[in-house]
Amino acid sequence: MIYEDIICPVCGMACDDIRVELKEGKVITHNACLMGDAKFQELTSDHRIIAPTIDGDVVDWKDAIKRSADILKDARRPLIYMGSETSIEAMKVGIDIADYLGGIVDNNASMCHGPTVLGIQQRGVPSCTIGQMKNRADTVVFWGTNPLESHPCHESKRSIFPMGFFRKRGRNDRKIIVADPRFTNTAKQADLYVKIKPGYDIPLFSAMRAMLRGHELNEFTEEVTGVDVETIKKLMDMLLDSEFIGAFIGLGLASSRGKDKNVYILLELIAELNAYTKCAVIANRGHCNVAGFNQVCTWRTGFPYAVDFSRGYGRYNPGEFSTTDVLARKDVDAMLLCCADLGAHLPRKSVEHMVDMPLTTIDVAPCPSTMLSDVVLPGVIDSMENEGTFYRLDNIPLRARKFVDPPFDFTTSNEDTLKQIFEEIKK
Amino acid sequence: MSQLWNLCGCVPGDALFMPKGEFGEFADIIKHRLDACIFCGACANACPNDAIKVRRTAIADTIEKKGALEKKILQELEFSPTKAILKTYPERCHGCGNCAVACPVNSLYGENMTIEVENGSVCVINQENCRGCGTCIDACPVDAIELEGVK
Numbered sequence: 001m002i003y004e005d006i007i008c009p010v011c012g013m014a015c016d017d018i019r020v021e022l023k024e025g026k027v028i029t030h031n032a033c034l035m036g037d038a039k040f041q042e043l044t045s046d047h048r049i050i051a052p053t054i055d056g057d058v059v060d061w062k063d064a065i066k067r068s069a070d071i072l073k074d075a076r077r078p079l080i081y082m083g084s085e086t087s088i089e090a091m092k093v094g095i096d097i098a099d100y101l102g103g104i105v106d107n108n109a110s111m112c113h114g115p116t117v118l119g120i121q122q123r124g125v126p127s128c129t130i131g132q133m134k135n136r137a138d139t140v141v142f143w144g145t146n147p148l149e150s151h152p153c154h155e156s157k158r159s160i161f162p163m164g165f166f167r168k169r170g171r172n173d174r175k176i177i178v179a180d181p182r183f184t185n186t187a188k189q190a191d192l193y194v195k196i197k198p199g200y201d202i203p204l205f206s207a208m209r210a211m212l213r214g215h216e217l218n219e220f221t222e223e224v225t226g227v228d229v230e231t232i233k234k235l236m237d238m239l240l241d242s243e244f245i246g247a248f249i250g251l252g253l254a255s256s257r258g259k260d261k262n263v264y265i266l267l268e269l270i271a272e273l274n275a276y277t278k279c280a281v282i283a284n285r286g287h288c289n290v291a292g293f294n295q296v297c298t299w300r301t302g303f304p305y306a307v308d309f310s311r312g313y314g315r316y317n318p319g320e321f322s323t324t325d326v327l328a329r330k331d332v333d334a335m336l337l338c339c340a341d342l343g344a345h346l347p348r349k350s351v352e353h354m355v356d357m358p359l360t361t362i363d364v365a366p367c368p369s370t371m372l373s374d375v376v377l378p379g380v381i382d383s384m385e386n387e388g389t390f391y392r393l394d395n396i397p398l399r400a401r402k403f404v405d406p407p408f409d410f411t412t413s414n415e416d417t418l419k420q421i422f423e424e425i426k427k
Numbered sequence: 428m429s430q431l432w433n434l435c436g437c438v439p440g441d442a443l444f445m446p447k448g449e450f451g452e453f454a455d456i457i458k459h460r461l462d463a464c465i466f467c468g469a470c471a472n473a474c475p476n477d478a479i480k481v482r483r484t485a486i487a488d489t490i491e492k493k494g495a496l497e498k499k500i501l502q503e504l505e506f507s508p509t510k511a512i513l514k515t516y517p518e519r520c521h522g523c524g525n526c527a528v529a530c531p532v533n534s535l536y537g538e539n540m541t542i543e544v545e546n547g548s549v550c551v552i553n554q555e556n557c558r559g560c561g562t563c564i565d566a567c568p569v570d571a572i573e574l575e576g577v578k
Binding site: 153 | 471474520521522523524525527528529543544545546547548566568569
């Protein structure tokens with residue numbers, strides 16, 4: 001059986017052209033990258049979690065739901081962590097649970113592109129869809145991002161090689177600029193590679209703005225920014241000669257020194273560039289539906305991530321209410337972890353508190369988080385075993401179709417699982 | 428680039444041709460016939476060396492001829508056996524698909540693909556279609572493709 005135009009639920013690209021072939025118990029994917037294919041192979045993997053467990057023992061589904069609800073009900077301030085590999089419908093229920101219980105709700109955004117969101121909140125962002133980038137951009141800039149590793153299909157489907165409406169010759173109609181401290185695989189394909197000094201993006205953006213305003217750069221520029229004046233001049237010439245600049249920014253900006261201020265200054269530069277040419281910027285969001293959480297959380301609470309309801313109304317303060325910090329400070333006393341493996345990725349101090357407190361995990365495969373959990377509920381792979389809405393990295397919602405059934409019948413989706421927990425909490 | 432790849436010769440139009448040799452062989456010279464040009468721009472799209480520019484000012488005069496001429500040319504177009512063999516290294520591949528998108532033969536004959544990403548790594552679907560132009564090799568950032576047997 002062949003299924004066409006399936007949405008891949010792995011990275012922020014949310015590729016919508018995957019062809020999946022189910023033949024003799026095997027999954028054959030077409031147009032999916034290495035990461036995407038690995039996710040599709042989960043459909044037939046032998047380590048899939050198919051039964052709920054409490055303290056490692058297989059139990060009845062209703063008992064597991066009741067125990068999960070009791071853990072959250074008994075807590076004074078629970079943390080509801082909605083991972084990104086699920087639909088926005090499930091995220092909405094997770095936010096409602098946090099609101100009802102007076103807990104904290106957060107997502108991968110707080111440890112990923114959270115500073116980018118802060119920068120955008122401060123300055124506003126001139127953006128467009130990634131399809132417009134494909135059709136219009138004749139200069140593509142990758143700043144602090146290596147899409148070949150993080151979003152492998154980015155270059156072939158959206159940014160460098162595809163034929164666009166105004167860029168009919170694909171790669172030959174585009175100039176590629178890569179700015180990164182390391183000479184990455186993406187940088188190998190660049191027309192201009194700018195080797196920036198780690199943590200010195202703001203001085204470089206400021207030098208570019210000074211050059212744009214007609215100031216001469218002095219000999220100290222290279223010492224401060226790590227980039228020589230000739231390269232900055234060449235970079236600015238390429239940008240100003242462009243008809244449309246498509247800039248993709250990555251965690252190189254959001255996670256290095258300066259954080260949200262890096263993004264703020266970049267957006268200032270782009271605003272000034274827009275006086276001479278057209279320039280739009282898109283954040284290369286790493287996780288599949290992380291943009292979706294920001295949208296849904298903003299719609300439900302007014303804030304994009306790290307929202308605390310302990311006073312009965314939503315409060316937003318990244319650094320105070322974000323997951324890593326509340327766990328490290330032991331500010332929460334129970335946790336519901338949905339579709340993310342925090343046990344493998346958070347700092348040790350945060351994970352230590354996950355071990356100490358009651359934890360419920362919803363996941364599809366065994367991982368460090370499930371090993372730390374009191375209750376493990378089998379997860380459903382949204383976009384394969386259940387339909388749902390996913391937001392691409394440019395904040396465009398895509399409706400994913402279901403093409404196989406889950407390997408169990410006690411729940412139909414992660415949204416259904418969370419609704420059952422919510423109903424039990426309300427009793 | 429010292430060699431001519433003759434990719435422009437396999438696009439839907441016989442305005443460009445090699446005086447001798449077959450598709451997939453390197454040519455010394457590529458000649459053109461202006462009277463047969465339908466100004467579709469496919470040769471310029473296919474050229475990996477960016478060597479051809481199509482002036483579109485004459486399109487208005489010849490647009491009426493285009494349909495009939497294109498049909499005739501497409502009927503007469505035939506594939507010739509290639510002398511190049513694509514060798515892939517799936518263990519190096521990230522599955523980015525740059526090769527499949529960059530391949531001019533893939534873009535011209537969409538369903539009859541030469542190279543594709545299958546199960547997360549590069550896979551040669553139809554060796555017969557390969558013209559040995561090397562565009563996929565240029566597009567691959569991890570050196571997962573090589574050409575063998577190119578004369």
